[in-house]
Amino acid sequence: MASPTQHVAQTVPGENSSFPLLVLLAGWLIPGGGHFLLGKWVRGLLLFAAILIMYVTGLALSGKVYVPNTGDLLDMLGFVGQLGTGLLYVLARVFGWGATSVITALGDYGTKFLTVGGLLNIIAAVDAHSLANGRKASL
Amino acid sequence: MLTHFSAALIFALCISVVFGITQRSAPKLMIRFGALCFVLLVGAVIAASWAMFLIKR
Numbered sequence: 001m002a003s004p005t006q007h008v009a010q011t012v013p014g015e016n017s018s019f020p021l022l023v024l025l026a027g028w029l030i031p032g033g034g035h036f037l038l039g040k041w042v043r044g045l046l047l048f049a050a051i052l053i054m055y056v057t058g059l060a061l062s063g064k065v066y067v068p069n070t071g072d073l074l075d076m077l078g079f080v081g082q083l084g085t086g087l088l089y090v091l092a093r094v095f096g097w098g099a100t101s102v103i104t105a106l107g108d109y110g111t112k113f114l115t116v117g118g119l120l121n122i123i124a125a126v127d128a129h130s131l132a133n134g135r136k137a138s139l
Numbered sequence: 140m141l142t143h144f145s146a147a148l149i150f151a152l153c154i155s156v157v158f159g160i161t162q163r164s165a166p167k168l169m170i171r172f173g174a175l176c177f178v179l180l181v182g183a184v185i186a187a188s189w190a191m192f193l194i195k196r
Contacts, residue, residue: 043160050156057149061141109146116150120157127161137164 020132027125029086034128038138047124054117055088058098063110065089065098078111084118144184151180 027034031051035044066079082089092098092114102108130136141149159173 046156047160050153053149054153057141057146061146106141106143106146109143113146113150116154120154123161124157139165 017133020129023132024125024129027128028084028121031085031088031121031124034125034132038128038131040128040131040138047121051085051117051121051124052088054113054120055085058110058113058117059092061110061113062099062102062104062107063112063114064100064102064107065092065114067093078115081115082118084120084122085114086121089118147184148181151177151184154180 023034023037026037030036030048032044032046032048035041035047064078066075066082068076068079070076082092098114099107099110102111127136131138155173155177158176159169163169163172
């Protein structure tokens with residue numbers, strides 16, 4: 001019987017490779033990108049479509065695109081959430097898409113769409129990372 | 140133009156797709172879990188809507 005001080009050496013396939021990190025990065029920058037790298041085309045496409053629809057709907061509803069360093073804690077949290085959309089967030093900032101403040105109730109909905117879309121993309125990227133390093137079964 | 144309800148449906152659908160794919164390993168289980176998430180989210184919206192309607196009355 002193993003004592004509490006003994007450690008069981010358990011290796012996870014791909015743990016020491018930089019590929020899982022690349023998959024995580026790709027999944028963050030492009031929704032579904034991590035799954036594309038792993039050859040999971042259908043899953044990647046579904047994730048891409050779901051997150052893109054969230055993003056486009058958020059912009060169509062005049063959702064607010066958060067910027068860093070406004071001094072408001074909720075704004076900072078919103079920024080972190082929306083940053084999860086990766087390059088889509090960069091595009092919104094570069095082209096000035098979205099609103100700078102919420103005016104209508106639907107605009108508030110749009111802001112939630114943008115923020116939740118970013119959070120979902122982070123979940124998808126972490127899932128791709130787990131598939132790449134073998135922590136999640138690849139069926 | 141989207142209504143509140145159609146926006147909630149799109150929101151539930153997208154979340155269900157991502158949850159289904161990321162929280163289960165086998166394709167069949169993904170579809171089942173995604174469908175469950177969708178039903179629960181839309182069900183919660185309808186229940187909350189009726190609750191607000193009754194509170195207002």
